[in-house]
Amino acid sequence: MTGGATQEAPVGLTIRGGTKVYPGTVALKSVDFDLRMGAVNVLVGENGAGKSTMMKVIAGVERLTEGVIEMDGEAVDFHSTDDAVRRGIGIVHQELNLFPDLSVSDNIFMGRERRRFGVDIDRAEQRRLTREIMRRLEHDIDPDTPVADLRVGQQQIVEIAKSLAQDARILILDEPTSALSAAEVEILFRVIDELRRDGVGLVYISHRLEELIRIGDYITVLRDGHITGARSMEGVDVAWIVRNMIGEASKTYAKAEEHELGEPVLHLQDVTLPRNGGGLAVDHVSLSVRKGEILGIYGLMGAGRSELLECIIGRHAHAGGTIEVDGDRIDGRSVAGRIKRGIALIPEDRKTDGLIQIASIRENMTLSSLRDFTRGFHMNLATEKGRVRDFVKRMTIKIASPENPVASLSGGNQQKVVIAKALMTEPKVLLMDEPSRGIDIGAKAEVFRVMRKLARDGLGIVFVTSDLEEVMSLSDRILVMSEGRVTGEFDRHDATDTALIRASAPASAERHLTTSEEEPV
Amino acid sequence: MSTSTADLPDQNAASGSALLLLLKARTFIALIVVFVFFSAMAPNFLSAANMVIMSKHVALNAILAIGMTFVIISGGIDLSVGSIVGLTGMVAGFLVLNGIDLGMGWAIRFNTLEICLIVALVGILVGAINGFLITKLNVAPFIATLGTLYVARGLAMLSSDGRTFPNLGGSEEWGTESFRAIGSGAFLGIPVSIWMLIVTGLVAAYIARRTPLGRYIYAVGGNERGAALSGVKVDQIKFFVYMFSGLCAALVGLIITSQLVAAHPATGETFELNAIAAAVLGGTSMSGGRGRIGGTIVGAFVIGVLSDGLVMMGVSAFWQTVIKGLVIIAAVVVDQAQQRLQARVALQAQGALGK
Incomplete structure (x- = not known):
């Protein structure tokens, strides 16, 4: 200096x-x-x-x-x-x-x-x-x-x-x-x-x-x-x-590994969600995810990506369309029912949607899967502790004690707690909304490694991101959303920055497109 | 309690957790302090007779406060409990005196057990109405239960035109002679109302600590959106806490009616405030997500011992009110200090890990 x-x-x-x-x-x-x-x-x-x-x-x-x-x-x-x-x-x-x-x-x-x-x-x-x-x-x-x-x-x-x-x-x-x-x-x-x-x-x-x-x-x-x-x-x-x-050589994202994709595990047909004040936040979206596949959804803010995930997890009672898991149609609208059917969501906003800040790490992790160690109405707290210990190790979460409030953790570790909570429900489909938001490179790389591993184990993953590099390096397949609709679908091998940006630009904002075309990020 | 608030900026983690332990046990320490104080200052305070009378007083508030604790942990508030006490007391009194007239000269009379069940159902029903207003019609808990406070009190007045149902001695003919035992009977030398407190407390503590239901109550109060997205059926949980609170109020209604051998429609006015005070004194956070049944019961004892002790010392009723208020405020101030310290100790532990 x-x-x-x-x-x-x-x-x-x-x-x-x-x-x-x-x-x-x-x-x-x-x-x-x-x-x-x-x-x-x-x-x-x-x-x-x-x-x-x-x-x-x-x-x-x-x-x-x-x-x-x-x-x-x-x-x-x-x-x-x-x-x-x-x-x-x-x-x-x-x-x-x-x-x-x-x-x-x-x-x-x-x-x-x-x-x-x-x-x-x-x-x-x-x-x-x-x-x-x-x-x-x-x-x-x-x-x-x-x-x-x-x-x-x-x-x-x-x-x-x-x-x-x-x-x-x-x-x-x-x-x-x-x-x-x-x-x-x-x-x-x-x-x-x-x-x-x-x-x-x-x-x-x-x-x-x-x-x-x-x-x-x-x-x-x-x-x-x-x-x-x-x-x-x-x-x-x-x-x-x-x-x-x-202070060491660069940590890169886990490399994309080729592995066999399985049967379709999640199928959406014409999912719609009305927007407050008219129009559709999610406009007849149909998609299908196979076992072991990572489907990246790229798009601008307000493109309806988060809303789509929320429709799948059942947060919106007035959403339309059909959702199938493993070929079985899901009729119930409750989040609890969908979790039971094998869907889990990692929400965009950890603070307001993902975690209960004043509760302990342990209570947060097991919240969605209490039934697994409950007989009748009696919880086995020893089993719970064991499971938490397991997942802390598996996810390499750095914690002093599982009894500390989850708010005492760093962003990356908090995100791992949210992921552990979702995984404890043994999902078939994992929905991740901006999984790397507000966490550092080290934690990011680890989260991505976990995603890759889960996919290899046969989980279908749908993840939403605004980061081009992320979507390109992680996804097996990329969907682009704009104004509630799917506006583009790309295979990992033939997706380019420009194509994604072009597909993501809303029709009502052409002027944004011109700059993006000249200078793709 | 004032010693525990001393500020120690450069303490290490060990003394931090020692202080934390002290702060966590503060309500209990406060109870011991008032106990020792009154034993020294008020003659006969420690006599067995006084203990029994005092615990009977405490039991009423403690049972209400247990129900209230669940409601507050879930992020709500139940202002209607005092009125439910009045209403259920009137229902009990009415059923002991009369039966339900079916017309044509026929009437159903109920025995003590049936009366208790009906009264409990009335309490649960009012709680369910609260739950319905709050979950299905989206009324803020404060307003919904304020509404039922007035409605229930009004119904209690209407049931007798504001008069008292006297002489609820019961009769052998109808199987209601045992009704008096609820308020004045004893089992193994301990009054029935204390047994009811013990059972309610144990059940509630079990629910809170060892059942998914309890965990969900905390989760809903801690972060409703987050809980819903984790698959917690938020509406069901809210229904439960208000119904449970209604049930607790009905129990208190039964006890009071039986103790007084009369039912007065104004019974239970401002009881809700005492219940809230006990819960807060016991460390329940008004913003939800935090609280313990044990703490609430100790809190109810602090309030009860304090007011009975002051009466025995001959302190004026006006001063009693002032002192009660100060104790509650002090409790919350210390609670804040505890929260800060707790967060710091947790951060320290986490920080030590990062090194």
Whole structure:
């Protein structure tokens, strides 16, 4: 970082000797960090490496135990996020911090309402500004929609809009693309370019390495609270990042292995789901999965992928169409019934759908399969413990004790608990909605390895993702969805980035397509 | 309790878990503290007679609180229990005094066992109505049970035009002379109502710890969406907790009616608040997903011993109310401290693993 080339962007904020101690762990160990203005400062590291902690310190969410933060040569001490906001620092957190029952514009202006005479909220003005920001983000989201009605990807857009509305000089984006699809990422990158030209200092955290290399100007790699590499992005490649991140040779995804596919295990015919406010969220989808096959479903946010999986697991009582497992039609609508018939779902949102945060790891894991060790109504707790121990070992989940709350685990380990819960029901079909969302490379590779192994053991797997690389490297077959319909089907061998992106573009958003065609991700 | 809140920033994991153990047992410690305090301050507090009277008082609240604990763990609240006590008490009183008139001069009279069953069914029915409103009609638990609170109380008043059913001594002719035994009888020297508490408590604790039903109650309260997606039949679980709470209230209605040998329609007013207080004191989280039957029973004893002890010391009723309130608030404050510490100890253990 002492390179000091003359064309380097000015430093807007520095941390010197930053140390942050949490009870029991040291999250940051004496880090020196320069945040450059008019540039994208990329931050990368495995989960728990200290990226989020460092950003929380900058955004005033946490305070350094030791060390100083300087802005424009003077030391600053942020006691709260308000202090940071006053200095022009905005942050888009990895976890969404929105008020689900309030409208989009209310959320965007929360705490900074436009007011007439200092009292009365000027809703018309807020609505106008919201529309403006949404136009800039190229999203057609009505300012009056309650946030709860939006998909996770759209909510992330609102979160980004929130910090854009602050006119921040320093903007921190913590995994902003984890729920966005390729086309949406393109839009975001255009907005980032714009901000960079305006002289805003951006910090960009992501697990998607290609994305980082593409968008970043400067890169900082963290490992175990240390900065292991910091330089300008020129000449940086994935191998360099990974080497600094994990300190060893690159971990690659499990290679696709050829194995025989069996009989069709899951068959859908004309599955439909009405959307709130008219139209169909899932529009006559028919598909079939064979034993041992991994079927990847790629598509944009809101393409109806998650809804399709939810129809299969029986969450929506008013869904239409027929579902067959092993050739037998399933009539019951209850989730419990479908689980019994051999379907299991790993939901997109671990926090709200996948886990019971305050319950223990053990209770979470066995929740779907309590009947397996219950006689009459008496549970055999010893058997339960044994099974949990088994799966912890099988899935290599790192835990101190199965009695600890599941919330104490890292994202990757939490995801493994969710997968273990699904596997304990001994499913024939496993539905996985964004199985790698918000987990680090190491855990990701492990999750993928588990998926491969399950497929080899004869499970039919349907997984949904917005990550092109993931869908290409894991799937035996790829379906693309757009606007609730299946718009493309590809064999692993003849799928290309461009073809997938083309198929995923909704008819109503042709303009997104043009950029994607020129520059496939 | 104040000593346990001391802040020890640089403690190691061992002293952390020792403190945690202390915090976990806080309600029990509080019970011992009030017990020792009143033994020293109030004469006759430790006499056998006083113990029996006190436990009889506690039993009523404790039984209600057990039902309430399940409801709160499932993420709901049941405000109607006090009114169910009143209504079921009136039903019991009516059935002891009269039979059901079939017209043409015929009437069915019931013996004690049948009366108990009918009263229990009435309680379960009101609970089922709560469950129906909450699951099928999507009414918020607070509002649904507030509604049934008024309706049940009104029905209790209507049943006698607001008058008391007196002299429920029962008669040998109809097989109801044993009705009084529920409130005043004893088995092996222990009052029947205490036995009922013991049985209810054991059954509830068994359900909570050793049955899938219990696990599901916690799951629904912890994360309803997550539980539903894991295959938990959320509606059934909710029906169960409200029906169980109704049953507990009916038991209390029976006990009170029998103890007083009379049924008054205003019986049980504000009982729901005492039940909630006992559950919270025992460590039940109002946001659901967390709580223990044993804790609730100890909580009910703390409240009961406290109020009876204060009466014996001659403390004014007004001060008693203030003290009860302060104890409840203190309990929740300490509970928060425990949660934080618990999370920290778990994180520490997890963190140690990562190294």
